[in-house]
Amino acid sequence: MKTYLRMLQYVKPYLARIIIALCVMVITAGLTAASFYVIKPVIDKILANPDKAEALRYIRLLPIAVILIYALKGVFLYIQGYLINWIGNKIIWDMRNSLYRHITNLSMRFFNNQKMGVLISRITNDVTLMQGAVANVLGNLIGSVLNIIGLVSLLFYLNWFLALMAIIVFPIAVLPIIQFGKKMKAAARGTQEKMGDITAVLNESFNGIRIVKAFGMEEYERRRFNSDLQRFFDYTMRGVRASSLSSPTMETIGAIGIAAIIFVAGSAVINGTLTTGTFFAFIAAITGLYPQVKKLNDMNNVIQQALSAGERVFEILDTKPEINDLPGAKEYPEFKNSITFTDVKFAYNPGENVLKGINLEIKKGQVFAVVGPSGSGKSTTADLLARFYDPHEGEIKIDGIDIRHIKQEALRKLIGIVTQETILFNDTIKANIAYGDGEINETKVLDAAKAANAHDFIVKQPEAYETMIGDRGVRLSGGQRQRLAIARAILKNPPILILDEATSSLDSESEILVQEAINNLMKNRTTFVIAHRLSTVRNADKIVVIDGGVIKEEGKHEELLAKNGIYTKLYNMQFKLHE
Ligand SMILES: Nc1ncnc2c1ncn2[C@@H]1O[C@H](COP(=O)(O)OP(=O)(O)O)[C@@H](O)[C@H]1O
Ligand SMILES: [Mg+2]
Missing domain, CATH: 1.20.1560.10 (ABC transporter type 1, transmembrane domain)
Incomplete structure (x- = not known):
């Protein structure tokens, strides 16, 4: 009834x-x-x-x-x-x-x-x-x-x-x-x-x-x-x-x-x-x-x-959304100083903490790299910053403001994300690059595609920018999909960028093209980069090593190598694989 x-x-x-x-x-x-x-x-x-x-x-x-x-x-x-x-x-x-x-x-x-x-x-x-x-x-x-x-x-x-x-x-x-x-x-x-x-x-x-x-x-x-x-x-x-x-x-x-x-x-x-x-x-x-x-x-x-x-x-x-704008949540159009994580703890399943007290500070303009074994909690950390989940304890702040006090829409405008699996829609290349931008601006799309090393392969497609890319982009190669995703992020032009193993599924030839595109994307931004290839983090301003949801080491590349700890171990493993 x-x-x-x-x-x-x-x-x-x-x-x-x-x-x-x-x-x-x-x-x-x-x-x-x-x-x-x-x-x-x-x-x-x-x-x-x-x-x-x-x-x-x-x-x-x-x-x-x-x-x-x-x-x-x-x-x-x-x-x-x-x-x-x-x-x-x-x-x-x-x-x-x-x-x-x-x-x-x-x-x-x-x-x-x-x-x-x-x-x-x-x-x-x-x-x-x-x-x-x-x-x-x-x-x-x-x-x-x-x-x-x-x-x-x-x-x-x-x-x-x-x-x-x-x-x-x-x-x-x-x-x-x-x-x-x-x-x-x-x-x-x-x-x-x-x-x-x-x-x-x-x-x-x-x-x-x-x-x-x-x-x-x-x-x-x-x-x-x-x-x-x-x-x-x-x-x-x-x-x-x-x-x-x-x-x-x-x-x-x-x-x-x-x-x-x-x-x-x-x-x-x-x-x-x-x-x-x-x-x-x-x-x-x-x-x-x-x-x-x-x-x-x-x-x-x-x-x-x-x-x-x-x-x-x-x-x-009747299912309530778990992530809500707090009453009085504000717009926040500009990122000015820094991002901080204070004692952040988080579990997907109650009682099984995946993050066990993470403390970070990312300064504006830095390239901040997170490395660690698979399953250590790197992606989870990034997801918390984008507020896909809320921490159970501790807080995440942007310029000293708890991100729960920023409107979700405003927060996500500050952040661009490029991950390993690129999400494309069954639409034209143009529409995919401009996804999230409201109306499609041709010159912006073109500039973004060029900066993402994507223009050359796009114009070779049967209908260039108007080509339909098929369900989830099945008609494109992995490297091409990735460059479209990067073009999308360039067009969005967010001050903060999250790169979650963006190059890890690519062959070395596409990796060079994609890496170039990523370098263009990172210009004038604050970047939170998760990489399992240590070659990509060598030049980072700061590197943290996460293992089992805990930060084990932090510093610059040389400093970490000098410690002869987990980072060195990871590095040597990679080194042997790639030489
Ligand atoms: N959606 C989820 N639900 C439950 N557990 C998850 C989920 N996503 C990740 N995990 C678990 O959380 C831990 C950390 O995962 P993740 O942050 O993705 O690791 P990383 O990115 O460092 O490889 C892993 O043990 C993983 O099994
Ligand atoms: Mg991950």
């Missing part, structure tokens, strides 16, 4: 249209009742009328009335259908938007713990199911209820005693509706979960198709996909059993009602207390009534599916 009320919140903005739709529905319900009522005069005034002259008059009148009633009903049904579907689809649009807005606002930790495919499934499949409910409730449920009211009124108007008999069956019909609804909801929960898994497998295997092929895992992925499909099928069939059983059950109950009416009303016609016309109109109205009740049952099934989908969607909407 709570979920339902919440879903209806999305209906609010369209109240005016809904009211119009309701009025239209009242009219169609009236016309539906009229279409059944018309049987009575057809029989009593035409077929069983002893007065031939009157019968002749009616035979001209009634066919025209029938055409009018159905034509009008058709027009209003069209308006009704159009309005309801318009509202339903508009609501889905709103819902998808608010869901996407909310998800993109959530913190990194949320994404670490989620399967992408499942998130995609929430926005696509689950929201579609919710639309089913909104459109059904608005259209069919209310329409059916109105139709039922119309037809029941007609029954009472025709003969109240028989009407009472006919509707006594309803309470009996409600029980299976409830029962089947429960089954449907359980089945729906299963199918939706499986649909999420299916999307997740698709997403993962298509994204990783190179690896899938390289390891000959196609068959394994096919089996994994198939077993999810199998479970999806099982849940679907569970739902099908409930919904397919519900119709015959409802019909059988209805038939009992109709049988009773035939017996009682038939007897009344034989005794002469009921006209044949009333009898037929009555039976017709009853046969028109039961399908409406059955429809209520079908809708209940759709609604149960939607409720189950709604619960998941609201679960995401």
Whole structure:
């Protein structure tokens, strides 16, 4: 119920249209009742009328009335259908938007713990199911209820005693509706979960198709996909059993009602207390009534599916972003002096500190290098500076201001990031370089591309700067992708730069080009460089060595070598590898 009320919140903005739709529905319900009522005069005034002259008059009148009633009903049904579907689809649009807005606002930790495919499934499949409910409730449920009211009124108007008999069956019909609804909801929960898994497998295997092929895992992925499909099928069939059983059950109950009416009303016609016309109109109205009740049952099934989908969607909407602008957080357009880390501790999982008290000071204009074994916490340190996570203890300050007091947007404007895996979008080269810059300025793009050593290969592409680079840049080499990422950072022109092993996945030829590009990028900036190749940090103003989340050594290249500690060990390892 709570979920339902919440879903209806999305209906609010369209109240005016809904009211119009309701009025239209009242009219169609009236016309539906009229279409059944018309049987009575057809029989009593035409077929069983002893007065031939009157019968002749009616035979001209009634066919025209029938055409009018159905034509009008058709027009209003069209308006009704159009309005309801318009509202339903508009609501889905709103819902998808608010869901996407909310998800993109959530913190990194949320994404670490989620399967992408499942998130995609929430926005696509689950929201579609919710639309089913909104459109059904608005259209069919209310329409059916109105139709039922119309037809029941007609029954009472025709003969109240028989009407009472006919509707006594309803309470009996409600029980299976409830029962089947429960089954449907359980089945729906299963199918939706499986649909999420299916999307997740698709997403993962298509994204990783190179690896899938390289390891000959196609068959394994096919089996994994198939077993999810199998479970999806099982849940679907569970739902099908409930919904397919519900119709015959409802019909059988209805038939009992109709049988009773035939017996009682038939007897009344034989005794002469009921006209044949009333009898037929009555039976017709009853046969028109039961399908409406059955429809209520079908809708209940759709609604149960939607409720189950709604619960998941609201679960995401209720997830609070972990990283928030503190009240009174400020803009901070300029970096003036220094960045400091004071006793920064951080854990991804409670109790397992990845950073165990980091103290750093980076002065404006410095090249500050962080080295250390893999898994020592270098990237985590950089992520904290960009505020993808907040430290659990200690503080990070820019010019003496805790970064939590700077608006996230303003903070990220100060920082440019180039990492090992470059993130490109399936768009033109130009748009990828200008990503994040609002409008695309051609000269800025060109300058950035030149400075990033990217111009030469870009103009060789089929459509130069207008070339589409494919999903995640699959049509480019690793070095080319990296130089586009650098061009993007150059164009953004941030005062602070984070380079996280930006060259580590490249061959030596691209590395030279990329290194040149990086040197251009680093000009007049403060750089936080994480490198596992020590050749890139030799000239740094300061080097810190992190190991196991603790700073073990710091100083300049020569000073560190002189200490003959971890740095020297790392350096010798590299030296041997590269000579
Ligand atoms: N998203 C994450 N969730 C949980 N643990 C993580 C996550 N990212 C990194 N870690 C762990 O934190 C530690 C430090 O990782 P990281 O900072 O990436 O190391 P480095 O960049 O120095 O190689 C590693 O033990 C790693 O397994
Ligand atoms: Mg790393």
